[in-house]
Amino acid sequence: MDRRTLLAATLALPLLPRPFLAAPAAAQAVPANQAAAVLARVEAYMNGLTTLRARFLQIAHQGGSAEGTAYIARPGRMRFDYDPPEPLLLIASDGQFLYYDRELKQPSIVPVSSTPLGFLLRPQLRFGGDVEVLGVERGNGFVGVTLRRRDNPAEGRLTLVLAEDPMELRQWLVVDGQGRQTRVTLSQIETGVNLPRRLFTFNDPTFFESEGRR
Numbered sequence: 001m002d003r004r005t006l007l008a009a010t011l012a013l014p015l016l017p018r019p020f021l022a023a024p025a026a027a028q029a030v031p032a033n034q035a036a037a038v039l040a041r042v043e044a045y046m047n048g049l050t051t052l053r054a055r056f057l058q059i060a061h062q063g064g065s066a067e068g069t070a071y072i073a074r075p076g077r078m079r080f081d082y083d084p085p086e087p088l089l090l091i092a093s094d095g096q097f098l099y100y101d102r103e104l105k106q107p108s109i110v111p112v113s114s115t116p117l118g119f120l121l122r123p124q125l126r127f128g129g130d131v132e133v134l135g136v137e138r139g140n141g142f143v144g145v146t147l148r149r150r151d152n153p154a155e156g157r158l159t160l161v162l163a164e165d166p167m168e169l170r171q172w173l174v175v176d177g178q179g180r181q182t183r184v185t186l187s188q189i190e191t192g193v194n195l196p197r198r199l200f201t202f203n204d205p206t207f208f209e210s211e212g213r214r
Helices: 003-012 032-048 116-121 207-212
Strands: 051-059 065-073 077-082 088-093 096-101 106-111 131-139 142-149 157-164 167-175 181-191
Touching (some): 032 131, 116 142, 116 157
Antiparallel strands (some): 051 181, 077 088, 131 142, 157 167
């Protein structure tokens, strides 16, 4: 995948028409009188999630794909290590997203608040206030919740896709302001794991030295 495209896809992460691993026709909108209970379950799961390690498959809007290992340490931290030949690294920490090209040794930084992925890293995810719920869907044992920032709808939309029984985050999708779509699907998921803080400390002066030796 082209690196510029991969960066845009990772930070924007667009949304697909039906956010499900199963057949699109299986997904149906949850009735309004049931949506509140579904949202409460998703909130409780997300707010109880502390650490996660998983393999990921990222598919961009034009069909390009990349794989690697994802680490999430809530609140506030995330790391995407891309498998070779992609020399890319994405880290969220201290309110910033770092995109680093190990081959070119070029870092780029954007605020976490500038991307819908920031929803995943909040200390508490609440469906309300500045988080607008655009839709709740269910099908084939999965539930999808589509969100956007109420005061900045042009930023894009995030869909969280979770298995329902037991509840587990399996996928997310993002649509950017231009309507470009990307999804990230998780596998080999481990939660409650010990993740060393050094994985996320890119503001440490020695961080890039150690990354250069990987």
